[in-house]
Amino acid sequence: MTGSPASQLPDLLKRSKRDKIVLVGLMGAGKSCVGRRLATRSGLAFLDADSEIETAAGCSIPEIFARDGEEAFRAGERRVITRLLKNPEPAVIATGGGAYMNPETRAEIRRHALAVWLRAELDVLVRRTAKRDNRPLLKNSNPRQVLAELIETRYPVYAEADITVESREGPIDTTVDDVIAALEHAVRNEEDPLARA
Numbered sequence: 460m461t462g463s464p465a466s467q468l469p470d471l472l473k474r475s476k477r478d479k480i481v482l483v484g485l486m487g488a489g490k491s492c493v494g495r496r497l498a499t500r501s502g503l504a505f506l507d508a509d510s511e512i513e514t515a516a517g518c519s520i521p522e523i524f525a526r527d528g529e530e531a532f533r534a535g536e537r538r539v540i541t542r543l544l545k546n547p548e549p550a551v552i553a554t555g556g557g558a559y560m561n562p563e564t565r566a567e568i569r570r571h572a573l574a575v576w577l578r579a580e581l582d583v584l585v586r587r588t589a590k591r592d593n594r595p596l597l598k599n600s601n602p603r604q605v606l607a608e609l610i611e612t613r614y615p616v617y618a619e620a621d622i623t624v625e626s627r628e629g630p631i632d633t634t635v636d637d638v639i640a641a642l643e644h645a646v647r648n649e650e651d652p653l654a655r656a
């Protein structure tokens with residue numbers, strides 16, 4: 460762990476008049492592991508939307524997809540994220556990779572949260588997601604092609620987030636440090652737009 464001032468995050472949230480930091484990005488971008496570390500280092504609560512959906516449904520995401528289909532999963536995802544966002548306790552939330560594609564979810568995130576896009580290159584995503592088979596969208600013969608197509612359709616939408624941080628290979632704490640620095644910069648710019656000049 461590095462010495463960067465993660466403890467400033469609760470104060471940063473107050474200054475931004477929002478109460479959540481929400482991580483968005485593709486499968487394998489690191490939303491869950493970076494989000495958990497960010498929360499631990501800053502003393503904020505951590506919520507993982509995928510886990511919350513599984514708890515609410517009483518079964519795993521692959522089981523929800525197999526039993527009820529993707530559309531039902533997306534409806535549940537929307538409800539769960541809205542509930543998490545409306546809870547006033549300050550927190551870091553890792554979303555599932557598809558959540559930010561929903562325009563209503565994006566609007567709720569904008570209202571309550573500072574949104575962070577964890578961006579990663581295709582090769583990095585392919586390598587990281589190959590380690591586990593818990594992602595229904597990648598359970599086919601060519602996960603690399605699926606991820607490449609999702610990059611095409613989703614990256615322009617993820618780009619609407621308040622900040623973008625590259626999720627590189629290397630220590631997770633380095634990405635956490637980059638997120639904190641970018642958030643500090645974004646909030647400072649919001650407070651004093653002229654400082655950007």
Ligand SMILES: Nc1ncnc2c1ncn2[C@@H]1O[C@H](COP(=O)(O)OP(=O)(O)OP(=O)(O)O)[C@@H](O)[C@H]1O
Pocket residue numbers: 484485486487488489490491492493509553554555556587588590594626627628629630631634
């Ligand atoms: N910045 C990073 N550096 C190195 N490894 C990482 C980094 N971020 C994530 N990983 C590794 O990549 C894998 C996937 O990460 P994680 O589950 O956090 O992704 P995710 O964005 O939450 O994906 P999903 O949308 O499927 O939930 C994990 O094994 C994790 O340890």
Ligand SMILES: O=C(O)C1=C[C@@H](O)[C@@H](O)[C@H](O)C1
Pocket residue numbers: 485486509520554555556557558593594595596
């Ligand atoms: O990118 C996606 O659409 C998904 C990502 C995961 O986090 C899960 O939410 C689910 O596997 C779907």
Ligand SMILES: [Mg+2]
Pocket residue numbers: 490491492509553554555
């Ligand atoms: Mg995750």
